[in-house]
Amino acid sequence: MLSGLLEFFIGNTFPFTVFVTFGAFWLSFASIVHPPFAVAATLGDTSEPFNSGVAWYLLVWGILSFAFLVASFRTNLVLVWILSWIMVTFFVLSGAYFSAGRGGSNTNALFKTGGALAFICAMGGWYLLFVLLFEAVRFPMSLPVGDLSNKILIRPTHKKTGSAA
Numbered sequence: 001m002l003s004g005l006l007e008f009f010i011g012n013t014f015p016f017t018v019f020v021t022f023g024a025f026w027l028s029f030a031s032i033v034h035p036p037f038a039v040a041a042t043l044g045d046t047s048e049p050f051n052s053g054v055a056w057y058l059l060v061w062g063i064l065s066f067a068f069l070v071a072s073f074r075t076n077l078v079l080v081w082i083l084s085w086i087m088v089t090f091f092v093l094s095g096a097y098f099s100a101g102r103g104g105s106n107t108n109a110l111f112k113t114g115g116a117l118a119f120i121c122a123m124g125g126w127y128l129l130f131v132l133l134f135e136a137v138r139f140p141m142s143l144p145v146g147d148l149s150n151k152i153l154i155r156p157t158h159k160k161t162g163s164a165a
Contacts, residue, residue: 001027014075018068025061032057051101055094062090074154077146078128085121089114 004019032039032054043050065087072079096110131143 048101051097055097058090058094062087065090074149074152076148078124082121082124085117089117
């Protein structure tokens with residue numbers, strides 16, 4: 001969340017929104033499983049209400065990630081990669097929690113698949129970290145990110161005209 005606030009101060013609205021939103025996700029998801037908050041303990045972490053609640057929660061985050069993905073089409077391919085895989089990860093993990101709540105036989109496979117997808121997403125995040133680090137220290141080599149800023153046309157601005165008197 002701190003990086004999101006720093007992005008806000010330098011005027012980068014989209015990264016601010018993404019960083020703060022996903023920072024809030026990690027804080028809220030941690031509160032679900034953190035023992036002092038007793039959410040999992042109260043509902044029972046193997047119960048249908050707990051697992052269905054987490055499944056719906058992750059499904060909503062998948063939908064939000066889709067909105068971020070669409071907005072990222074004017075940034076770069078690495079960010080599109082990251083948001084694509086995190087969106088799929090949320091949907092698969094949502095399915096895993098729905099399956100766990102109903103005692104499904106494929107639950108473990110879905111959790112493992114979700115973990116593998118999250119790892120693929122993380123590799124994009126690490127790559128983007130190195131891109132930004134190399135740029136910050138003016139490293140003699142730059143890593144490609146696949147700039148998309150000129151690929152999708154921007155919406156034209158319409159000038160307001162005064163009414164004729």
